[in-house]
Amino acid sequence: MRDHLGDGYWVLEEGLCGRTSIWMDEVCQYRSGRDYLLPCLDTHAPVDLIIIMLGTNDLKTRLHLPAEDIARGVSVLVEMVIKSGFGPNGSAPEVLVVSPPAIIEVPGNQVQFAGGVSRSRQFGVLYSAYAKQLGAHFLDAGEVIKSSQVDGIHLDVDAHFTLGREVAKKVIDILG
Numbered sequence: 001m002r003d004h005l006g007d008g009y010w011v012l013e014e015g016l017c018g019r020t021s022i023w024m025d026e027v028c029q030y031r032s033g034r035d036y037l038l039p040c041l042d043t044h045a046p047v048d049l050i051i052i053m054l055g056t057n058d059l060k061t062r063l064h065l066p067a068e069d070i071a072r073g074v075s076v077l078v079e080m081v082i083k084s085g086f087g088p089n090g091s092a093p094e095v096l097v098v099s100p101p102a103i104i105e106v107p108g109n110q111v112q113f114a115g116g117v118s119r120s121r122q123f124g125v126l127y128s129a130y131a132k133q134l135g136a137h138f139l140d141a142g143e144v145i146k147s148s149q150v151d152g153i154h155l156d157v158d159a160h161f162t163l164g165r166e167v168a169k170k171v172i173d174i175l176g
Contacts, residue, residue, distance in 0.1 A: 004168035
């Protein structure tokens, strides 16, 4: 994404393996986006735009979450950003919600993500509805990329490149 945006944009990456939207995972502790979001925004304020792409880890079988609850969790994060005042001149940063692509069932992830394929296929519609309701921007990553055939969850190099290009286009549309 940084390469596609070029000069004049500063991209701060805050990805973390195992991060959930708002849910506490007792096995992978300290990875809730809700706990991390506001301190992160405060550290880097003012922030023009925040991009939220979470939900895949919320599909873990041990969390027992339906797709609607996962989408609602992401919307809680959007609401936090809107109310934060960590944008320019104390305003709210713009928000781009990116729904992750559907996961793919492959050997090795059927237990940890049981039922996750069908739930993840609902993300685009659900995330879009919440983004629209909250006045956030939206991109369905599942329309431009697929999850890796290697583990069914992460993105391969080509998918990262493609998604980076598509997100950059959205950023330019939003910020100019």
